[in-house]
Amino acid sequence: MKKILSFVVVAVLALSLAACGNSGAPAQGEGSAAGEGTSKETLVMATNGAFPPYEYYDGDVMVGIDVEMAQAVADKLGMELQIEDMDFGAIIAAVQSGKADMGVAGMTVTEERLENVNFSDSYATGIQVVIVKEGSDIATIDDLEGKMIGVQESTTGHIYCADTPENGGYGEENVTAYTTGANAVEALKTGKVDCVVIDNEPAKAFVAANEGLKILETEFAVEDYAIAIAKDNTELVEKVNKALAELKADGTLDAIVAKYIPAE
Numbered sequence: 001m002k003k004i005l006s007f008v009v010v011a012v013l014a015l016s017l018a019a020c021g022n023s024g025a026p027a028q029g030e031g032s033a034a035g036e037g038t039s040k041e042t043l044v045m046a047t048n049g050a051f052p053p054y055e056y057y058d059g060d061v062m063v064g065i066d067v068e069m070a071q072a073v074a075d076k077l078g079m080e081l082q083i084e085d086m087d088f089g090a091i092i093a094a095v096q097s098g099k100a101d102m103g104v105a106g107m108t109v110t111e112e113r114l115e116n117v118n119f120s121d122s123y124a125t126g127i128q129v130v131i132v133k134e135g136s137d138i139a140t141i142d143d144l145e146g147k148m149i150g151v152q153e154s155t156t157g158h159i160y161c162a163d164t165p166e167n168g169g170y171g172e173e174n175v176t177a178y179t180t181g182a183n184a185v186e187a188l189k190t191g192k193v194d195c196v197v198i199d200n201e202p203a204k205a206f207v208a209a210n211e212g213l214k215i216l217e218t219e220f221a222v223e224d225y226a227i228a229i230a231k232d233n234t235e236l237v238e239k240v241n242k243a244l245a246e247l248k249a250d251g252t253l254d255a256i257v258a259k260y261i262p263a264e
């Protein structure tokens with residue numbers, strides 16, 4: 001049912017884009033990244049469904065930019081998308097062990113992660129930002145020293161903040177990690193932490209859903225999001241990159257993003 005629905009959404013978007021005379025052409029080669037030679041029928045996506053607007057629950061259905069993008073990639077590969085929800089920190093291991101074919105979770109490309117997995121081409125930019133309570137004495141990131149920082153466990157926000165001051169961090173003792181960003185935001189509301197460092201789009205969603213919070217204007221770090229794939233599965237990396245290039249060229253990816261991040 002979900003597959004049919006998202007297909008309808010993509011088809012409608014494609015039609016309306018075509019109607020605007022903006023149908024575009026595939027970036028590379030003809031046709032789609034076909035699924036010939038694929039031994040598996042299912043394309044297993046590991047994610048952490050607590051990261052709006054990339055992946056989150058609408059009732060019991062996981063929705064979001066990553067979910068629809070992964071569905072569109074699976075369609076191009078002629079595969080059935082299967083979503084496995086897990087802690088963010090478990091995704092890389094799931095991809096490495098083959099439990100999942102790909103990690104799609106607003107995941108930032110980092111040198112450290114590249115030692116363990118491959119990444120597709122980037123499909124979005126993420127920015128680490130700081131959420132504080134309205135009226136907080138934290139005005140810029142220079143005021144974070146000595147404060148308690150809430151983060152989502154194993155995310156880049158966690159890794160950067162827990163690093164030593166010499167490396168631009170604030171020290172482990174000043175960081176509290178929570179399983180989800182929402183839990184970190186809850187801790188901010190109840191005063192257990194003084195701020196939360198998290199990606200900008202989820203930050204906007206959390207601030208919109210909770211009263212009395214704001215996002216600082218100074219940004220912490222600018223990052224690229226990409227799909228994580230096992231080191232030895234270069235075939236899938238190529239197929240995913242081809243599919244992504246097509247989805248970028250024909251406006252599908254932009255349309256998915258626009259659906260979840262309305263222009264301000």
Ligand code: ARG
Pocket residue numbers: 047048049050051055088105106107108109126152154155156157199
């Ligand atoms: N971009 C950050 C990172 O890669 C956070 C991603 C968190 N994603 C999620 N689905 N919870 O570490």
